[in-house]
Amino acid sequence: MKKAVGMEQTHPLFRQVYEFILNRIERGEWRAHDKLPSIRLLADETKVHRLTVFKAYRALAEHGKVYVKDKSGYYVSPDSLLPLDTGEGTVVSSYQLTNPLSDIQRIPAKYQFSQALIDPNLLPNLFLSDYVKKVFDLYPKVMGTYSSVQGDEELRETLSQHFRQHHRLQLSAMELLITSGAQQAINLVARILLGPMDTVLVERPTYSVAMDIFRREGARLIPVEITAQGYDLEKVETLMRKHKPRMFYMNPTHHNPTGYSVPARQRKLLVELAERYRCMLVEDDPFRDMYFAEEPPTPLFAYDTEGWVIYISSFSKYVAPGLRICAVACRFPFMERLITAKSLADNGTPLLNQKIFLHYYTSPRLQQHLGKLRTALQVHKEIMEEELAAAGWEWTAPQGGLNLWVKLPSTLSVEVLFRKSMEQSIAFVPGEILDPLGEMKSWIRLSYSFASEAVLREGMQRLTALSRTL
């Protein structure tokens, strides 16, 4: 995987040509021992530089997909279908779909530090069922009824009030759409805005699944470094002018994985840049309410008057993750497209989940719960930090969120540590996956929110002990 990741990320164009050729081979349009089109021909067809095609052919040769006959060009290898045929018979070619983060998280682990999720024991699951019974008394037919595509109006009304009161967002219920988790929101926005060869600004590092979604649309990723001070706005402007990106996907508040927050003064300027360069800002904001000392700055959406910010607000991480309720705020006419995209995706989020969420969310208990949760998360964070300090690893203490972004001693190979940890049932996320450039090889993301305090302490001690043996 490492090679592939690095490849597609540092050379998106080259990667696309690579995929283009491979896809035709896999679909049997070019068969074993067929002569492939000349570099010149393919460069014309795909509208890229010949050097790029040359690189693609070279990589395909390296990977055994094609072979070279001296002077006469490139030919399809007889075994180039094998990688897809996993012995189960059928060979189905498919478009680029990868999700390394999900692959890691699908492996069960006793010491689970790869999930930016909250320990179910920190969530008030038990009394939730009261609200559920209430929902069934109030809406006896909820199981037999579809939600509107945009989402339950009662819920959107309540959330728009919440946003107005808490975050000074000027919003009506019409400007909110309910999705099944932030993941779906990112996916729908990408469906609308991105196509092959489009460019997208992403933070470096960033949430890798978002990158996977953008790549599936054929988009090229352009990294924007994020630091404790935010972004280099001059650089952002240059990138916007030069590449005309369709959107800038950002997580400016308790950023995943670094925990940084983009300062208020930058937020206003970013909205101005977005407007000037017609680049949508997709503001992913799942960690806002999970702060330790002080409330984070207002969302960028609050500064936007012209409709250049799409605000993805997912409370589900701490309200009730199992419900997968997320709200997307944007202006018309974009909202019209979002509704259509949602109607094609799943025709609306289940009404039951929306109603349960609504009644729980509006309960006084939630605020009490939230206070307790903040304290608990801080305790978790500090346990992890103690063990990191003991090991002499480097990190910046975050103001909120669920993750620590940790730099390991350069003598340590993350790749080896990852493999050995998995053997000991310790899971974390290698930084490379979160880097649009596929570098950051001495960084890892450690989530402190999922494991219980005892398991967290024990797992961190095992991890750091393990690192000393390498």
Added chain:
Amino acid sequence: MKKAVGMEQTHPLFRQVYEFILNRIERGEWRAHDKLPSIRLLADETKVHRLTVFKAYRALAEHGKVYVKDKSGYYVSPDSLLPLDTGEGTVVSSYQLTNPLSDIQRIPAKYQFSQALIDPNLLPNLFLSDYVKKVFDLYPKVMGTYSSVQGDEELRETLSQHFRQHHRLQLSAMELLITSGAQQAINLVARILLGPMDTVLVERPTYSVAMDIFRREGARLIPVEITAQGYDLEKVETLMRKHKPRMFYMNPTHHNPTGYSVPARQRKLLVELAERYRCMLVEDDPFRDMYFAEEPPTPLFAYDTEGWVIYISSFSKYVAPGLRICAVACRFPFMERLITAKSLADNGTPLLNQKIFLHYYTSPRLQQHLGKLRTALQVHKEIMEEELAAAGWEWTAPQGGLNLWVKLPSTLSVEVLFRKSMEQSIAFVPGEILDPLGEMKSWIRLSYSFASEAVLREGMQRLTALSRTL
């Protein structure tokens, strides 16, 4: 809309060139009064016949997007951005996303014949809540827990047993994935298999939202006529040989909208054709259990040994539509891709919905309920048929499903009838929307399942009475 529909459907290639040009204009790459590339140049770039580009320019001129200067070529109109700018300020260009069916169904109607849904009063909503309480007792942390991406194992185990027992499908739980409704399943399969210029076989008529999904991927639709006898298999084979379609999207059992079922002998042959021409059969099967007289033939999936059938089995229409639970059966390695696509789409269907579904589905009550439901649907169907007969409209009595496919007298304009009906709060689906060729202008789809008996009778009488006044 009509024009657009006809256009994209009868000339997918032409439509794509049209979109290609429009997109660049909307993205400001070609600005007002810019000279556009010559037909020759654009034909080379987009690899289509010059006549196609000519047609696209002509249509763009008709729609006021471009204008002609005698002899010197085509230029961008100054107002070509207006259609996207709906007065709200921002202009965001987006990729082709349409869903006319959903647009119709978003309009509230008293006489609702456009929804192929079951009247919530026919569903045993009330005692469902018992199962919900049971679920919370069994899984107190269900609200705080994510499902696995593939879906709850207990549910997949139960469903695979059901498929083995009832439909002779050789299936393991590993070969099932849970989605949020059949809609999402179709969408995920399309994400994996389809890209620009790929071809897809679709029935004529068919479920329009599926066509919208395939078009969003840039695929070209090739119609296959469906009749009471099934398909013309010789034609199907010719189309597979000629166009190398990636997939054949079909709804062979109580087909929507016609109610036809493809006979058993054709099913086996279709699987052989799929294997020979490497064309995936996507078998959408939501109406199987809603038959009147006798059980329908076995799913195509049962005949498939090589993994060329993807089986989409949605019970949610009659079990509990509000839960949006659907199961997709397919073989490896395709399943691996499906899991990744699902992980990118929403990272897994809510566990709560899966658990409630599981406990309700395995209850003895379901079978009793199903028997009653079949009778109720038949009564609904007969009420509608009585009114159709009185009006002298033509239809073939279906063996199951939720719809009647009705041919109106050629003297009657569906377009006018539709507009007038909407004014009287009567909703139905114009056949044109369900036709990949955008024709079938004297056909309509009437769903008899959603309205109560009284409303059904009254609405049909109003509709037929209205038609006499036109």
